[in-house]
Amino acid sequence: MTGGAPDRSSFARLLAIPTRWMDQDPYGHVNNVEYYSFFDTVVNEHLIREAGLDVVHSPEIGLVVETKCSFLKEISFPQTVHAGMRVPRIGNSSVTYEIALFRDAETDCAAFGHFVHVYIDRKSRQTVRVPDRIRTALKPVMVES
DSSP: OBTTBOBGGGOSEEEEEEOOGGGBOTTSSBOHHHHHHHHHHHHHHHHHHHHOOOTTTOSEEEEEEEEEEEEOSOOOTTOEEEEEEEEEEEOSSEEEEEEEEEETTOSBOSEEEEEEEEEEETTTOOBOOOOHHHHHHHGGGBOOO
16 A cells, blocks of 8 residues: 555456546546546446346445545546455445556556445335345455455
């Protein structure tokens, strides 16, 4: 870890996401809102692939209720972002994800943050227990906080 932010080796799960021309703003770097899109992409790709999440039909859905991002280095086009994901906590109805973004082959992250999903019933909108298939899919990326 460098300066409190984790390095690439701290993540068992990494997803390569190419930046796009439209991600870059007039200041010459990827706009901050895109970082949250990278966060969302790595988490949902994992849940769809490993937990069989059906974003249209699953009876439970995870809603993001909290986010944070520390921007440490600029990301620009054309770079590939490697989004690392890990889970420090699974509660009864919530999951906390930590995500780090790495530029190309760099080992120090360009951004580090988290978001929290709270699971609810799609129809009633009432809080529910994190489904077992989600818990099972997250076990390989669990870390001690």
